[in-house]
Amino acid sequence: MKNLILKWNQVSLVKRIIIGIIIGIILAVAAPESAKWVTIFGSLFVGALKAVAPVLVLFLVIHAISKHRSGHQTNMKSIIGLYIISTFLAALVAVIASFLFPVKLSLVTGAEGLTPPGGIVEVLQTLLFNIVDNPVNALLNANYIGILTWAVLLGIALRNSNDSTKNMIGNVSEAISQLVKWVINLAPIGILGLVYEAIVTNGLSALLDYGKLLLVLLGCMFFVALVVNPIIVFLNIRKNPYPLVFRTIRESGITAFFTRSSAANIPVNMNLCEKLELDEDTYSVSIPLGATINMAGAAITISVLTLATVHTLDIQVDIITALILSVLAAVSACGASGVAGGSLLLIPLACSLFGIPNEIAMQVVGVGFIIGVLQDSCETALNSSSDVLFTATAEYAKMRKEGKEVIINS
Structure with missing residues (x-):
């Protein structure tokens, strides 16, 4: 058994996850009732990620800020700029695609009891x-904006503390990082349970009625992930961006697809940044911040x-209003919750731009929950993988400007 476990651990994590996905699909098709016990693995995996992530962010950021050397530059301004540009361009792509391929909905209920925000100010x-x-x-x-704020303030306050205090914080940070690696190592089993639950609970029949809508949604997401984001990366590093793009999708996006939570994927992204040998002072802040505001x-x-x-209500939209929608969607997305379905409750806010009543907008939210098994999974995969993508891009761009060679390992 020990030798079997050692051989299993020698297989790359991505290959192990793929094996877990295949087994989950087989169990869901062959034993939809008798194998329900495997769903607990998915719940435990997501629960463990969500449990460790806030503590990891708190101590990593405190440690990074407290030991920050005067004059040592981070790339936070560049990263935040990339987050904002990517989110706006994603909204713009979606608006253009919606005009090129207009979709009409058969409105349903299914969002009762949910309260959307009253406006952008809220x-x-x-x-x-x-x-x-x-x-x-x-x-x-798991309020990461609050956690980041307190971590930064405590880190600044501890800058003048003695070395033993800083070392203790560093040791705790390293210990939590090791816990994260142990949890991530269980991803294949956790994803097996998540895949099984998704197929048995939702099936794919409910998605057929919304095929065209899903094609537009997923088409936009794939276009941003495989065209828009690579162009942004190329303009910054002047190198082939696809090795980095594919690695972030493979090692971050796949996990995020199944957890459907940017917050739960923070430990995975931190681990990937460490593998890419990025600056810890930067990624310890940019990754949890990205889980909050990088929402393409x-x-x-x-x-x-x-x-x-x-389109369903036959409302005419001019170019100016469409551009305003792009800005509104980008700003609203930055306030979307980093949990499954967090973006759907912001749809009534965008609908109000066109005078659409809240009752109708909430029916659209119901449609969103029906297709959420694919829509929200792909959305989270794009959001979370691009957190690492732009963190790495900013660091590689800085290296290029300093005349250093940029090597991207795929």
Whole structure:
């Protein structure tokens, strides 16, 4: 048994995950009732990721800030700029695609009891209040804006502390990072359970009625992931971007696809940044921040479903209003929750731009939940993998400007 485990661990994580996916599909098709016990593996895996992520972010950021050397430059400005540009371009792509391939919906109910934000001011207000959240409450509720704020402030306050204190924080940070590696090593078993549950619970029959809508949504996401983002990367590093793009999709996107939570994927992204040998001072902040504000997939979902509602109601939209929708979708997406389905509740906000009643907009949210088994999975994969992509891009761009050779390992 020990030799079997050693051989299993010698296989690359991606190959092990693929094996887990295949087994999950086989069990879901062959034993949809008798193998329900495997769903617990998926719940335990996602639960473990969500449990360790807030503590990991807190200590990594405190450690990075407290030991930060004066004059040592990070790439946060560049990374935030890349996050914003990517999210806006994603919204723009979605708007253009929605006009080229208009979709009409058969509206349904299914979003009862959900309360969307009342306006963009409320979304931004929520973000601001998250900043001043109680630190214990922020940890309990995985409020990463609040966690980042407290971690940065504590890190700055501890800059003048003695070396033994900094070493202790560093040791705790390393210990939590090791816990993360152990959890990630269980990904194949966890994803096996998630795949089984997704197929048995949702099936694929419910998606057939919304095939065209899904094609537009997923087409936009793939276009952004495989065309728009690589162009952004190339313009910054002047090298073939696809080895980096494919690696982030393979090692971050696949896991995010099944966990359907940017927050749960933070430990996976941190681990990938470490493998890419990126600057810890930068990625310890940029990755959890990206899980909150880097939401290209959410911007696509908001734009496509809003314009599908517009087409259904035969509302005429001019170019200026479409551009305003792109900006609104991008800003709203930055306030989307980093959990499954977080972007859907922002659709009524975008619909209000066209005077669409809240009752109709909430029916569209119901449609979003029906197709969420694929839409939300692909959205999260795009959001989360691009966190690492742009963190690496900013560092490689800095190396290029300094005349250093940039080597991208695929």
